Amino acid sequence: TFERSEEDAVTLSEISDSKGSLVATPLRKPFRQENLKPQEAYILDTVSGSIYVWLGRQATKRVSKSIYIKESGVSYTIYNSRTAESI
Numbered sequence: 001t002f003e004r005s006e007e008d009a010v011t012l013s014e015i016s017d018s019k020g021s022l023v024a025t026p027l028r029k030p031f032r033q034e035n036l037k038p039q040e041a042y043i044l045d046t047v048s049g050s051i052y053v054w055l056g057r058q059a060t061k062r063v064s065k066s067i068y069i070k071e072s073g074v075s076y077t078i079y080n081s082r083t084a085e086s087i
Helices: 002-009 061-068
Strands: 011-016 023-026 041-045 051-055 077-079 084-086
Touching: 011 061, 041 061, 051 061
Parallel strands: none
Antiparallel strands: 011 023, 011 041, 041 051, 077 084
16 A cells, blocks of 8 residues: 555665764664664655754764765665755
8 A cells, every 4th residue: 555655765874974974774674663763863764755863962063964964975865745855
């Protein structure tokens, strides 16, 4: 069904700089809140036009900026019903 296909298309990516450079890593399902690390940021793409960002309280300034300001080298596509944009 359409609902199942949309649920399967949801992606969660972890944004980290723990190894010296910014990296966006897609995570495997099932997604659980207890798996979110406070030193990282996460992007949830629902593919239905909604993007959610979770920024951990201990995330570095570099990770924070990469989420809110498009100055990082992380290649991550945001899908929107109007535009496609990279951060």
